[in-house]
Amino acid sequence: MTGLVTRFAPSPTGYLHRGHAYSALTAQTAARRDPGGRLLLRIEDIDATRCRPEFEAAIYEDLAWLGLDWETPARRQSEHLADYAGALDQLGARGLIYRCFRTRKEIAEEIGRAPHGAMEVFRGAPLPPREEARRLAAGEPFAWRLSLEAAEAALGGFATLRFLEEGEGPNGEHGEIRVRPEIGGDVVLARKDVGVAYHLAVVFDDALQGVTHVIRGQDLFEATHVQRLLQALLGLPAPVYRHHRLLTAPDGRRYAKRDRAETLRELRASGVTPAALRREMGFD
Structure with missing residues (x-):
């Protein structure tokens, strides 16, 4: 009988901190409690502009120090x-994506110009063929965006689309959740500088690796809506989701790389033991 299969999937864009440790240990605990449970490690290194080999090496070192064990080899998305690209081509062949030549700044300005509440996310459309051909010939950069309008037509609407939440969303969401892709707008699925984007790579890998339960922080709860939509469009199975609380620092802010949160390497260097850290987070 197949047991629970989950994964810890960090991006090597910095060193791991307490928040990462909490998420990894939560996933490991779930796998160990389930007969036949499995924990996978996936290195989400598709953003070549920010990922670094030294950060990836530190991930393995930090997780081993923490006491995690995972199936090897770990899947590296860059490989x-x-x-x-094949999954993106499938969507393109069905007219579900379009080239968007607007920059992030232009999109932010357009959203800012809209009447309050009228446009919180970007919704676009393909350019007329001649205009698109002109821009391509000029070598202008573009991103592939998912067309919510085309996706809704392809599925006959979003009304019956659901995902199962066994944990809890940031506002207490639990149980069967109606999918609301509109909260993300026409999301980017690929762009020239980083290739394929997070959402598409994640749903592809979860299906390929047989992940039955996605265990991750509540900061990714809203991403589930577009990821569930992509699963439906690509004919991929939908895992169960267990979003967990975010670990916060004494000042109340959640641990984050961008805020220079104290890293596991720094904790180890200061003499903190894995057992002490696990107790601090409630795992022993």
């Missing part, structure tokens, strides 16, 4: 870009 499977052709797989994600």
Whole structure:
């Protein structure tokens, strides 16, 4: 009988901190409690502009120090870009994506100009063929965006689309959740500088690796809506979701790389033991 399969999937864009440790230990605990449970490690390194080999090496070192064990080899997304391109091609062949030539700044300005509450996320449309051809010939950069309008037509609407939440969303969401792709707008699925984007790579890998339960922080709860939509469009199975609380520092802010949260390497250097850290987070 197949047991629970979950994964810890960090991006090597910095060193791991307490928040990462809490998420990894939560996933490991779930796998160990389930007969036949499995924990996978996936290195989400598709953003070549920010990922670094030294950060990836530190991930393995930190997780081993923490007492995690995982199936080897870990899947490295950078080694499977052709797989994600194939999934993107599937969506393109069905007219579900379009080229968007607007910059992030232009999109932010457009949202800012809209009447309050009228436009919180970007919704676009393909350019007329001649205009698109002109821009391509000029070498202008573009991103592939998912067309919510085309996706809704392809599925006959979003009304029946659901995902199962066994944990809790940031506002207490639990149980069967109606999917609301509109909260993310026409999300980017690929762009020139980083190739395929997070959402598409994640749903492809979860299906390929047989992940039955996605265990992750509540900061990714809203991402589940577009990821569930992509699963439906690509004919991929939908895992169960267990979003967990975010670990916060004494000042109340959640641990984050951008805020220079104290890293596991720094904790180890200061003499903190894995057992002490696990007790601090409630795992022993």
